[in-house]
Amino acid sequence: MLRLLSILAIVAGLGVVALPVSQAAPAGPLTPAVIDDYLEAALDSTGLPGLSAVVTQGDRVVHAGGYGHDSGGGPVTADTPMRIASLSKSFTSTAVMILVDEGRISLDRTVSEQLPGFTAADARAAEVTVRQLLNQTSGLTDSTVDIGRLQGATSLADYVSRLDTAALATDPGTRFKYCNVNYNLAARLVEVASGQNFGTFLAQRVFGPLGMTDSAVSAENIAPAEGYNSIFGAWVSRPELPGFLEGSGSGGVITSAADLGKWLIAQNGRGPQLLSPAALATTHTPSPVDEYAMGWAPEDSDPTLLVHSGNLFTYTAFQAIDPATGYGFAVLANSAALHDDTYDIVKGLVALSRGQTPAEIGGQRQIFELVLALIALGTLGLGVLGVLRSRRWAQRCAARSWWRITLRLLPLAIPLLLFAAYPQIISAITGGRTVTWSQLTYFAAPLSIALLVAALAGASTAVLRMVRLRSVRSAG
Structure with missing residues (x-):
């Protein structure tokens, strides 16, 4: 019986294991046709239901496109909105730095001085600075805050008020620990310093100036494509997981590949600029205790790239910029599984931009x-x-x-x-x-x-x- 079950599983599995894709390096400059061919092959080899991607260089979009389908059976395009999860952190840090440039927020003053209502059970929380929030070195961790209680918050103000029982795992500024609380606190700080709702601030000061017309931090403004989960090779359409704060600074942004192209151009210091050169450089600079900067970090195997990933249960995304060459890359998928293919696809695009042969992807x-x-x-x-x-x-x-x-x-x-x-x-x-x-x-x-x-x-x-x-x- 066990032997029969194993044979049936192997036969069924062969139907979902796609051959990995490897593509020869382009002979000349990276062209839309080369990118398009690579992404079509990547969709086939990974078996993703849909993805969108953009490649930029300097102040231009080299290629933006969509592949596969959404949960309604319609085609995914470069303009299909998707949640980008933790890629949102780079938008939140930019929002903070806009106000730093204007003298309305100070990076090295404490959060408690600038954010009335922020209190915690740990006295050390009063020493946390805004820079430490953005560098994820505040000492706040998932294990020292009540995540379940925070998930019931109805606004950023309510979210901050629920941190009154929080503690710190380490002294502020001494150790990196990735925690979404840092960026939700930062988003609330933007609201207090600007006098605007966080989503409104992003719309007026970030999305608007860059021409990102398909971007927001609430599904009430931009409805994202519904996502999928893979269950033993079968993609199942799933509703969003409830209990996550709309409009959050840690993972609330909804955007499209086309809009992210405008964002990547700005992050490479080209096109319309939201920040002073010094402020932009600050968001890309690692902290003294870890390589994580402010919503960006050097890629482990290629430190010349600044990157960030995102996973929000039915969405995955990955973005990268190469300041030396002026290239920018982003891949969004309307799905999430045990392996994140968006990272592999971006790495392949980076290789193509350098005239190299991409590594084989798909099948994992x-x-x-x-x-x-x-x-x-x-x-x-x-x-x-x-x-x-x-x-x-x-x-x-x-x-x-x-x-x-x-x-x-x-x-x-x-x-x-x-x-x-x-x-x-x-x-x-x-x-x-x-x-x-x-x-x-x-x-x-x-x-x-x-x-x-x-x-x-x-x-x-x-x-x-x-x-x-x-x-x-x-x-x-």
């Missing part, structure tokens, strides 16, 4: 999900066999002592224990970020299902064995 998500499907099928089969053979097991173990029986049953409890601690394990793997059960039913759905099946198989086998053992002993 499909292979990972195939393995998880085989694990789920295998544990399901073992669970069925365990239940069916529970009487035979009980008869064989009837004369054994309870401690020996307990030792034999303990391995069956391991999957259940792993599943019970699943959010905490993922939180530890992701550096202490708070992960909820509802979040794990989205981009991590295949892993969650595999773990659940293994837990149920182990638990049901253990329970039936104990029931049968009691029955055999009673009969004897």
Whole structure:
């Protein structure tokens, strides 16, 4: 039975594992045709339902396009709005720096001085500066604030008021720790310093001057394409995960590839400028304690690039700028899974811009999900066999002592224990970020299902064995 299930899973999996794409480097300058060919091939090899992308150089858009489809079956275009998750942080830092340029916010004065209503249970929070918020070195972490309580906030002002029980993990300015709270505090600071709603400020001072007409921080203004999750190779349309603050500074921006092209040009110091050269340079400069700057960071394998990624459960995005060449790149996807293909696609575009051959991409998500499907099928089969053979097991173990029986049953409890601690394990793997059960039913759905099946198989086998053992002993 297990062999049959495995063969069926492999056959099914072959239908979702696409061949990786590799493309020869262009002979001359990067052209729209070369980019278009690469992105068409990338869509096929990754199996994404849809993506949009833009490449800029200097003050011009080299190419912007959309590929695949949205949840309604319509085509994804360069103008299709999508949530860009944590790419929003670079917009928030720019909003703060606009007000720094105008003398309305001071980077090195404390947040508490400039943001009435910000209090915390930890006295050290009064020492946190605005620069430390943007550099993610404030000491605030997911483990020292009540994330569940914050998710009930109805506005940025309400959000800040709910930080009164927060603590700091470290002294301010001594250690980097990525935490969305920093950028939601920064967004509220923009509201207080400007006297405007954060979304209105971005619309008037960032999106408007750059001509970003398909951009906002609220779905009430710009409706994003509905996203997908991959469940064992099948893309399933999913509604947005509730409980996240609209208009947030940490991940609220909705925009399109075409609009991001205008943003990337400005971030490379070309075209209309929102900031003074010194302020723009500040947003790109790492802090003294970590490489993270202000919504940007050097790419691990290529420090000449400044990058940021974003994942919001049914959306993924990645942006990069190369100040040396003036190139900018962004890829948006209306989907999220266990592997982020937008990063790989941007890296391929960067390689093409340098006359290099892109690395092969695609297949990682499909292979990972195939393995998880085989694990789920295998544990399901073992669970069925365990239940069916529970009487035979009980008869064989009837004369054994309870401690020996307990030792034999303990391995069956391991999957259940792993599943019970699943959010905490993922939180530890992701550096202490708070992960909820509802979040794990989205981009991590295949892993969650595999773990659940293994837990149920182990638990049901253990329970039936104990029931049968009691029955055999009673009969004897």
